[in-house]
Amino acid sequence: VKGSSANGKIAQAGTKSVRAELVEALFFSATGKEGKALRQAQGERWFMGLLLAASSLLAVPAAAQTIAITGGTVALGDGSEPIEGGTVIVRNGRIVDAGRNVAVPAGAQRVDATGKWVTPGIVAGFSRVGLVEVDAVNSTNDVSAGNSPFSAAIDVAPAINPRAMAIQVNRAGGVTRAIVAPGTARSIFAGQGAVIDLGNDMEAVTRARAFQFVELGETGADEAGGSRAAAHVLFRNALREARDLGRFSTPISGGGGARAPRANDQRDLPLEEVPDSRLMSAGATRPDDVLLTRFDAAALVPVLQGRQLLLVHVERASDILQVLALKKEFPKLRLVLVGATEGWTIADRIAAARVPVIANALNDLPSTFEQLAATQSNVARLRAVGIPVALGMINDDEARQVRLARQQAGNLVAVGRVPGASGLSWGEALATITSAPAEALGMGGEIGSLRAGRRADVVIWSGDPFENSSTAEIVLIDGVQQPLDNHQTKLRDRYRTATEGDLPKAYER
Amino acid sequence: MRALTCAAVLSAALLSACTHNQKPQTASAQAPRTPPKTYSRDPFPSTYHRYPGVVTAITGATVFDGEGKRIDNGTVVLADGVVQAVGGPDTLIPAGATRIDGTGKWVTPGVIDIHSHLGDYPSPSVEAHQDGNEATGPVRAEVWAEHSVWPQDPGFSRALVNGGVTSLHILPGSANLFGGRGTTMKNVPARTMQGMKFPGAPYSLKMACGENPKRVYGSRNQTPASRMANVAVMRQTWARGQEYKRKWDNYERNGGEMPARDLAMDTLRGVLAGEITVQNHCYRADEMANIMDMAKEFGYKVAAFHHAVESYKIADLLKANGVCSAMWADWYGFKMEAYDGIQENIPLVHNAGACAIVHSDDANGIQRLYQEAAKALANGRRMGINISDEVAWTWLAINPARALGIGDRTGSLRPGKMADVVLWNGHPFSVYTRPERVWIDGALMYDSGDPKRRPVSDFELGQPGEGDVK
Numbered sequence: 006v007k008g009s010s011a012n013g014k015i016a017q018a019g020t021k022s023v024r025a026e027l028v029e030a031l032f033f034s035a036t037g038k039e040g041k042a043l044r045q046a047q048g049e050r051w052f053m054g055l056l057l058a059a060s061s062l063l064a065v066p067a068a069a070q071t072i073a074i075t076g077g078t079v080a081l082g083d084g085s086e087p088i089e090g091g092t093v094i095v096r097n098g099r100i101v102d103a104g105r106n107v108a109v110p111a112g113a114q115r116v117d118a119t120g121k122w123v124t125p126g127i128v129a130g131f132s133r134v135g136l137v138e139v140d141a142v143n144s145t146n147d148v149s150a151g152n153s154p155f156s157a158a159i160d161v162a163p164a165i166n167p168r169a170m171a172i173q174v175n176r177a178g179g180v181t182r183a184i185v186a187p188g189t190a191r192s193i194f195a196g197q198g199a200v201i202d203l204g205n206d207m208e209a210v211t212r213a214r215a216f217q218f219v220e221l222g223e224t225g226a227d228e229a230g231g232s233r234a235a236a237h238v239l240f241r242n243a244l245r246e247a248r249d250l251g252r253f254s255t256p257i258s259g260g261g262g263a264r265a266p267r268a269n270d271q272r273d274l275p276l277e278e279v280p281d282s283r284l285m286s287a288g289a290t291r292p293d294d295v296l297l298t299r300f301d302a303a304a305l306v307p308v309l310q311g312r313q314l315l316l317v318h319v320e321r322a323s324d325i326l327q328v329l330a331l332k333k334e335f336p337k338l339r340l341v342l343v344g345a346t347e348g349w350t351i352a353d354r355i356a357a358a359r360v361p362v363i364a365n366a367l368n369d370l371p372s373t374f375e376q377l378a379a380t381q382s383n384v385a386r387l388r389a390v391g392i393p394v395a396l397g398m399i400n401d402d403e404a405r406q407v408r409l410a411r412q413q414a415g416n417l418v419a420v421g422r423v424p425g426a427s428g429l430s431w432g433e434a435l436a437t438i439t440s441a442p443a444e445a446l447g448m449g450g451e452i453g454s455l456r457a458g459r460r461a462d463v464v465i466w467s468g469d470p471f472e473n474s475s476t477a478e479i480v481l482i483d484g485v486q487q488p489l490d491n492h493q494t495k496l497r498d499r500y501r502t503a504t505e506g507d508l509p510k511a512y513e514r
Numbered sequence: 515m516r517a518l519t520c521a522a523v524l525s526a527a528l529l530s531a532c533t534h535n536q537k538p539q540t541a542s543a544q545a546p547r548t549p550p551k552t553y554s555r556d557p558f559p560s561t562y563h564r565y566p567g568v569v570t571a572i573t574g575a576t577v578f579d580g581e582g583k584r585i586d587n588g589t590v591v592l593a594d595g596v597v598q599a600v601g602g603p604d605t606l607i608p609a610g611a612t613r614i615d616g617t618g619k620w621v622t623p624g625v626i627d628i629h630s631h632l633g634d635y636p637s638p639s640v641e642a643h644q645d646g647n648e649a650t651g652p653v654r655a656e657v658w659a660e661h662s663v664w665p666q667d668p669g670f671s672r673a674l675v676n677g678g679v680t681s682l683h684i685l686p687g688s689a690n691l692f693g694g695r696g697t698t699m700k701n702v703p704a705r706t707m708q709g710m711k712f713p714g715a716p717y718s719l720k721m722a723c724g725e726n727p728k729r730v731y732g733s734r735n736q737t738p739a740s741r742m743a744n745v746a747v748m749r750q751t752w753a754r755g756q757e758y759k760r761k762w763d764n765y766e767r768n769g770g771e772m773p774a775r776d777l778a779m780d781t782l783r784g785v786l787a788g789e790i791t792v793q794n795h796c797y798r799a800d801e802m803a804n805i806m807d808m809a810k811e812f813g814y815k816v817a818a819f820h821h822a823v824e825s826y827k828i829a830d831l832l833k834a835n836g837v838c839s840a841m842w843a844d845w846y847g848f849k850m851e852a853y854d855g856i857q858e859n860i861p862l863v864h865n866a867g868a869c870a871i872v873h874s875d876d877a878n879g880i881q882r883l884y885q886e887a888a889k890a891l892a893n894g895r896r897m898g899i900n901i902s903d904e905v906a907w908t909w910l911a912i913n914p915a916r917a918l919g920i921g922d923r924t925g926s927l928r929p930g931k932m933a934d935v936v937l938w939n940g941h942p943f944s945v946y947t948r949p950e951r952v953w954i955d956g957a958l959m960y961d962s963g964d965p966k967r968r969p970v971s972d973f974e975l976g977q978p979g980e981g982d983v984k
Contacts, residue, residue, distance in 0.1 A: 141725075141849040170847060322978070350978055369672055369984040370637040370877055371974070377638075378978035381676075405847050412885065415945035422939060423948050423962050426983035471945050473888035476896060493846065493856045496826075497897060503829040503866055510827075 071096040072484070073109040077118030077465065082125035082439030082454040086432040093123055095461040098484035103455035116479075118465050124435060126181025126462035126480065128453050129407035130363045130442035131316075131343055131397025134183045135165040135172055135201055135209060137404035148404070149188035149195070157243065158283050158300035159196025161187045162213040167206065171405045173491035176203040178408025179470065179477035181462035182211065182452050184363075184397070184442060186218045186316065186343075193225040193236050194218075194243065197304065198316070200446055202462070204482040214279045215446055216314035217305065222324045222344070223375050237327065239296075244335060246297045247305035279313045282306045311337030314447065316363070318399065321375035322347040329358040341445050344399050346376040349386035356390040361445040363397040366413035366437075381420045384437065385427035395442035410438040415471025434471065460484075550769040552762075553780065555789070558660065560711035562700050564955030569593040571607040572937060575616025580623035580911030580926035584904035590621050592933040595956040600927045614951075620942050622907055623927050624680025624701075624934035624952065625883050628793070628840045628914040629820050629873035632670055633663030633684055633699075633707070637877060637973075647687035648694065649730050652738055653751050655719060656777035657694035659686045663707045669877040671969040672984060674701050675960045676881040678936035678949040681712060683918055685820075688722035688795040689730045691738065691748050695781055696720050696793055698918050702954050703969045716919040718817070719785050721748070722795040723805055724851050745804055752812040755782030791817040791919055793840075797851035799827035806835045818871060818917040822863075823855040829866030838869035838917045842879070843886040843893075860887075860909065861894020861901060871917060872909045883910055888943035903943055932956075 072095040079091025081103060092109060094101035101110075109115065138145035147164040165185065166172070175183075186198040195218040201209045220228060221236055229236035283303045291299065307313035315338055317328045325345055332338055342348070342362045348355055355362065364387070368379045387394045396410055396417075397403075414434040421428015429437070443453025452460050461484035468475040480487040499513050506513070570592045577588035579600060589605035591598040599605050607613070634646040645662035648654045663684055673679040679701050686693035697707075698715035723744055732739030738747050758779035765773055784790035792809070796802050796819045809816050818838035819825065823846065825832055825839035832839060841863070846855030864870040872887045874880035891906045915925025924932040933956035940947035952960040961967035970981050 139847055139850055139853060174846070347978065367878065367881075369676070369881075370669055371977070372637045372639050372877070374638055374640070378982075380979055380982050380984045382983060402848075406844070409844075412889075412945060416882070416885075419946045419948055420983075422946065423983055425965065473885050473943060473945050474892040474895075476892070492854075496854055496856050497858045497862075500826050500862065501897065503827060503831075503862070 071101070071110050071113040072116060073113040074116045074118050074123055074463065074465065075109065077121040077123040079103060079123045079455065080432065080435050080470075081456060082435055083456060084432050084436040084440070086430065087122070091123065093455055093463060095463065095481065095484050098461050100455050100457055100459045100461050100463075102457050116465070121478065122466040122468060122470055122475070123455075124179075124464055124466065124470055125439045125453055125455050125459070126464050126482065127179050127407070127410050127438050128395075128440075128442040129175070129180055129183035129398070129403075129410060130395035130438065130445070131399050131403060132183045132185055132407045133188070133404040134175060134180075134203070134407055135167065135169050135185055136161060136187075137171065138166070138169055140404060149190040151190035153190070154298060155196070156189070156192030156297075156301050157194035157196060157217060158298065158304040159187050160199075160214055160281075160283075160304075161185055161196065162199045162210050165199065165201055165209045167204075167209040170492055171407075172203045172209070173205075174405070174493060175408045176205070176480060176482075176487055177477065177489040177491060177494070179411065179464040179466065179480060180407050181464070181480065181482050182443070183407060184215070184446055186216075189218075189220045189224060189228050191228065192301075193220050193228045193239055194301070194305075195220065197313075200448060200452075202482050203487075204485065205488050211452070212278065212446075212448065214281065214307075214313065215448075216316045216341070217308045218316045218318070218343075220318050221328060222319040222321060223373055224318065233324070233327075240331075241334070243297055243302070243305055244309050246291070246295055246302040247309045249292055250299070250302045251306040251309060279307045309335065309337065311339050314339045314341055316341045316343050318343040319375075320344045320346040320373065322350045322378070324375065325351060326354065329354065329360060332358065339447075343397060345387070346383060347378040348392075349380065349383045350378050352387050352390045352392065355387065356392050361393040361395070361441075362387055363395045363399075363442065363445055365399050365401060366396045366410075366417055380426075381416065382427035384417055385421065385429050388429060388433060389427065393441055393444060394437055395445050396437045397442070411470050412473065414438050415473075418471065431471070550766055550772070552766050553775065555784070558658075558708055558711075560713040561706065561708045562702065562704070562711055562713055564595045565702070565957035565959070567592065567595060567933070567953065567956035567958065569598075569608050569611040570614065570953070570956070570958075571611040572614045572616045572621055572935075573603070573607070575619050575621045575937070576941075577927065578620065578622045578904040578907040578911075578942070579928070580907055581928070582902075582905040582908050584902070588616075588621065590927060590935065592935060592953060592956045595933055597927050597929055597931050597933050597935070599929055614937065616937060619940070619950065620938040620947075621927070622678075622936050622938065622942055623911045623925060624936050624954065625678045625910045626914040626918070626925060627673070627677075627679055627682040627874050627880050627883060628818060628871055628917055629875045630673075630682040630684055630880055631687065631875070632673065632682065632877060632880070633665065633667045634659050634686070635877075636664045636667030637669055646685075647689040649687075649689035652691045652727050652731055652736075652747055653778060654686075654690045654694055655692040655751075655779070655781040657686060658697065658717075659684045659694060659720070660697040660707050660711065662686075663697070663699075663710075665704050665707055665710060666971045666973045668971045668974055669880070670701055670703060671971060672877070673880045674952055675949065675962075675968055675984070677883060678938070678942075678952055679880055679883070680934035680936070680952065680954050681915075681918075681920070681924060682880070683718065683793070683914075685718070685720045685793060688720070688726045691722060691727045691744060692751060692778070692781075693720035693722055693795075695790070698920060700954060702957075702959060703971065712920060714923075716789060716791055717781075717784065718791040718793040718918070719781050720793050720795065721805075723748075723801045724795075724797055725849060726795070741801065745808065749808060749811070752782065752808070752814075755779055755786055756812060759783040759786050785814050786812070788815075791917070793818055793820055793917075795820045797821050797823050797849075799824035801851075802837075803828060803831060806831065806837065817919075818869075820873060821852075821875070823852050823859060825868070826856065826859045826862035827854075829863045829868050832863065833866055833868040836869075838871050838913060839863050840871040840873035840914070840917070841890075842875075843872065843890040857889070857893040858897055858899075860890035861897075861899045864901060864906075864909070865894065865899045869913050869917070870909050871914045873914070884938075884942045884947070885945060888945075891943065903941075906943070 080087040092107040225236040440453040465479035685696035696718035698712040822839035915921040
């Protein structure tokens with residue numbers, strides 16, 4: 006067995022994140038214009054190379070031009086069902102229009118997608134992509150920091166490696182964006198996660214400090230010293246310290262600064278780019294009774310103020326209810342539930358709280374005592390009462406295998422065909438891996454669908470993207486066609502036949 | 515009984531090696547009239563029995579027979595626990611048979627997982643359930659995974675109803691060079707391990723090369739702390755096994771003083787005698803080559819390399835040595851020795867003429883082995899390796915059956931073989947497909963339309979979601 010979770014680093018006996026054969030398991034944010042311009046320039050250069058190589062089945066023109074993808078089966082990613090013979094118009098890295106009866110602007114470069122499927126790029130709903138090269142090689146694993154004095158203050162953005170093999174491999178699998186969370190080590194607070202793209206350039210971070218991630222279930226209990234009660238005390242104390250700090254000072258802007266207003270969307274939470282709140286003015290005083298470092302307390306100020314999302318990992322029904330109850334004490338918290346394996350048993354209460362969920366798709370085993378009610382019907386049962394649900398890979402191959410999201414989504418359609426089970430419609434299933442994760446992060450106006458104005462993250466698939474037989478043939482990120490070759494494809498080509506030729510394999514490439 | 519069992523179940527490749535167990539009828543006059551008292555090869559005998567079934571005929575289905583053959587509009591007849599007939603629409607259906615219309619559906623032999631830890635790393639995955647690795651010494655060939663198997667692991671039921679898994683091989687983990695014995699189970703719930711045990715199936719010896727053993731012991735300043743020590747300790751142990759075998763062979767043939775008993779060496783002796791298969795955890799191509807040389811040196815055969823993420827680099831060698839590879843479709847990068855994992859490993863191995871098997875090593879993966887095979891198949895086709903669906907099904911059926919020494923009993927739909935059969939509600943390589951019914955030895959053990967034909971383990975009784983479809 007491999008380590009199932011990148012968060013385990015070298016897992017020790019009894020580590021919860023390891024599924025089976027535990028021992029083997031042992032197993033800046035340049036958002037905005039500069040980064041994008043650079044990417045487009047790189048993309049154009051790359052595209053010229055592609056034309057010369059003539060290696061692709063299709064070819065997409067350079068980003069600045071208007072592109073019309075025509076003839077394919079188009080799925081918007083917003084929950085609607087796919088449209089045969091649809092059209093997608095892309096210009097300046099954004100979606101202009103998509104759907105049926107969409108006029109192709111004069112002068113647009115056409116890409117014929119007849120027989121293909123066209124969808125928004127997959128958004129990995131909970132991942133650690135870009136933080137890890139090899140899970141069990143600690144020097145390459147930046148998920149958690151067991152010897153760091155910091156917790157909530159940790160910001161994953163500087164650790165993202167846009168050249169990580171997992172970024173290349175998952176890009177080739179049609180994943181264009183990922184929600185990247187740090188992992189906890191010595192505190193219930195893991196730190197601040199980011200939304201990234203998987204593009205072939207050095208500007209990976211779409212939004213830094215998009216959320217704070219906290220563990221309040223079994224893992225949280227463990228990190229807090231041994232009990233759920235201790236975890237909740239620790240949580241409340243941390244927010245108290247943040248409140249005390251926030252009371253005495255206004256945050257000074259650090260890093261990226263304020264962001265230009267974006268096209269709004271009703272599903273788009275009115276969240277702003279969060280300035281680096283850790284850089285509170287030095288005059289902010291604190292009471293003597295503190296547990297958190299100043300940096301950690303400061304990092305929680307925007308959480309407390311509802312300016313930064315709080316992603317909370319809980320699985321057990323009672324733990325979920327305790328999290329929902331936090332809103333009574335801290336009314337401004339913007340919660341997202343992560344996990345929620347037993348959510349279906351209290352679906353009405355989650356729905357009433359209007360909190361979105363990022364769930365594992367296929368948990369169906371009582372792998373822990375907080376997941377006794379696990380079933381593959383969980384997602385559809387949550388959706389059935391109107392809860393927005395995205396798929397994530399929570400402690401489950403989340404650093405390397407987010408490309409499996411489409412297979413998982415397909416399985417959520419399949420399960421609906423089993424008597425007594427609950428499944429999703431095809432369109433809803435696609436939404437769980439595109440628009441739903443984007444909306445859970447308050448970025449539905451930017452990414453996750455082919456609706457007008459969104460970033461042009463588009464995948465052209467050889468067939469139904471859920472099918473095991475389909476593959477991503479063309480991947481656009483911000484309208485730029487991406488290379489799909491990588492270490493793995495090169496190994497494949499070298500070893501097409503295992504036997505050596507006139508020279509050793511090392512000379513074949 | 516012992517000799518009978520051996521002869522009855524072991525594949526041809528293993529048969530000759532079974533003969534030492536038979537009474538020495540051809541031995542010389544000095545052989546004692548009654549053979550010397552020796553140890554039982556089967557002290558925990560199977561008590562599995564097949565459950566009652568009815569004569570059943572599935573008609574109009576697409577059939578993959580598990581050995582590479584496809585029958586359109588096929589009929590499969592199950593009776594008395596075995597496959598009675600497989601053929602086209604003109605296949606004779608016994609009077610009174612329960613007929614199932616398989617139009618638009620597929621029938622295959624049940625999926626066989628050659629690498630599972632269900633029962634020895636069961637759900638819930640609490641510390642008290644970590645029973646798969648005796649990581650207290652690199653040579654622990656005396657432990658048997660079956661003695662860790664908790665039959666109440668809910669994972670067995672998921673593998674059945676979601677995965678169509680009818681037989682599975684439960685292995686010890688890979689902390690040790692010699693991890694102990696693995697046991698093949700029928701995926702039928704029972705109160706005891708013995709009640710699940712595949713009657714007459716040979717044991718395996720789980721071995722491991724590479725990172726795991728050297729990490730586990732190296733981190734304790736014990737040997738092996740390196741790959742070279744892995745090989746050294748393995749070779750030294752095989753040398754002991756040979757010596758042990760000589761002593762016991764001599765004793766069993768000629769009598770005299772009974773040699774000292776060593777349970778670990780019993781296992782090695784069984785391997786050297788061809789009674790026990792070797793299932794060898796190994797990732798890297800170069801290490802697999804080392805293992806194959808070592809096997810030649812000591813006179814045994816590796817049935818399959820497990821995980822084998824670099825088999826594609828030495829597919830020719832694997833073919834030449836007749837060693838199977840039990841693989842994932844697309845796992846990579848979770849550890850250093852998995853860094854070169856590629857999505858085309860399975861089809862590349864198959865295409866080279868070597869034996870390919872899809873395995874899970876995972877309580878979730880075992881529920882979707884058919885999808886893993888489908889992904890591998892598609893990735894192969896994309897690079898121009900055209901393998902038919904029905905041939906690809908061998909990766910889940912006859913290939914693992916043969917590598918486990920049960921290929922003459924199950925693993926394909928041939929008359930007389932165990933009626934381990936899955937009726938799928940669609941093409942079994944589609945993501946939208948699930949098992950509709952599963953028979954094991956002709957007994958209907960799962961019916962998606964009948965909530966009473968769905969196993970619920972003791973552990974799940976009274977828990978939230980008891981009996982849910984899962």
